[in-house]
Amino acid sequence: MHDKKHTILCVDDEKNILNSLKRLLRKEAYHLVTASGGEEGLHKLAAEEISLVVSDHRMPGMSGTEFLQKVKNQYPDIIRIILTGYTEVDSITESINRGHIYKFLLKPWNDQNLILEIRQALDQYDLVKANKKLHDEVIQKNAELKRINENLEMLVRERTRDLEVQNHALELSRTILEDLTLPVIGISDEGMIALLNRSARSFNGRLKGLSIGSNIECFFPDDLMEMIKKALPSETYKGIKGYGSSDNKYDIDFIPLSGLFKGKGIIMIFRDICL
Numbered sequence: 001m002h003d004k005k006h007t008i009l010c011v012d013d014e015k016n017i018l019n020s021l022k023r024l025l026r027k028e029a030y031h032l033v034t035a036s037g038g039e040e041g042l043h044k045l046a047a048e049e050i051s052l053v054v055s056d057h058r059m060p061g062m063s064g065t066e067f068l069q070k071v072k073n074q075y076p077d078i079i080r081i082i083l084t085g086y087t088e089v090d091s092i093t094e095s096i097n098r099g100h101i102y103k104f105l106l107k108p109w110n111d112q113n114l115i116l117e118i119r120q121a122l123d124q125y126d127l128v129k130a131n132k133k134l135h136d137e138v139i140q141k142n143a144e145l146k147r148i149n150e151n152l153e154m155l156v157r158e159r160t161r162d163l164e165v166q167n168h169a170l171e172l173s174r175t176i177l178e179d180l181t182l183p184v185i186g187i188s189d190e191g192m193i194a195l196l197n198r199s200a201r202s203f204n205g206r207l208k209g210l211s212i213g214s215n216i217e218c219f220f221p222d223d224l225m226e227m228i229k230k231a232l233p234s235e236t237y238k239g240i241k242g243y244g245s246s247d248n249k250y251d252i253d254f255i256p257l258s259g260l261f262k263g264k265g266i267i268m269i270f271r272d273i274c275l
Contacts, residue, residue, distance in 0.1 A: 011041040012056040038062030057084040183270040
C-alpha cells in the first residue's frame with residue numbers, strides 16, 4: 001500500500017514515453033501506475049483507486065479517445081488527459097466537446113507545463129470529490145431532517161389526540177360535576193370561592209348568593225370557618241353531620257386537595273339536606 005494522496009495512471013504503447021513520465025513525476029507526491037495499452041489500462045483501473053489518467057492518443061487496438069470514453073463511462077469522476085500530436089487536434093477537440101476528455105496536451109510536452117497541468121487537473125479532481133461529498137452530506141442531512149419532521153408530525157398528532165381526549169374528559173368531568181344533585185363548593189386556601197356547581201348556586205338561606213370569587217367569610221359562620229381551616233392541611237377528608245339549625249340541617253364532607261395542590265384548597269359537599 002502507498003500513502004500518497006493521488007494515483008495517476010499513464011497509458012502509452014511506447015516504453016520511452018512511460019519512462020519519461022516516471023522520471024518527470026518521480027519527485028511529485030503522486031503514486032504512478034503505467035499501462036502499455038487501453039485494455040491493460042482498464043485492468044489497472046479496476047485494481048487501483050485512480051484520480052487522473054494520462055493517455056496517448058495513437059495506440060494499437062484501442063485509441064486513446066476510445067479508451068478514455070470507456071474510462072468516462074465506468075469511472076466518471078476520474079480526470080482524463082490525452083497526449084497527442086499536432087495532426088490529431090481536430091479529432092481530440094471533438095472528444096473534448098463530447099465530454100470524454102478534460103484536456104489534451106501536445107507532444108513533445110514542456111516538463112514544467114505538464115507538471116502544472118497535472119496539478120491543476122488534480123485540484124479539479126479534489127474539488128469535484130469535495131463537492132460530491134458535500135452534496136451527499138446535504139442529501140443525508142435532508143433525509144434526516146425529513147425523518148425528524150415526520151416523527152415530529154407524528155408526535156404532534158399523537159399529542160393533539162391526547163389533548164383532545166384530555167379536554168373531552170375535562171369537559172365531561174365539568175358537566176358531571178355541574179349536574180350533580182349534591183351541592184359542591186370549591187374553596188381556595190385564601191378563602192375564595194373557586195367552584196360552584198348548579199346545586200350549590202341554588203342554595204337558599206345564608207348561602208344564597210354564592211358566586212365564584214366570593215369570600216366565604218361573608219357566607220359561612222365562624223364555627224364552619226374553623227372546620228375549613230382545620231381540614232385544609234389534612235390528607236384525609238373529614239365530615240360533620242346534622243350541621244345547621246333545627247329547620248335547616250345538612251351533612252358536610254370536607255375533602256382537602258391532594259398532590260401538587262395539597263394545602264391549597266378544599267372541596268365541600270353538602271349531603272342529605274333537611275329543609
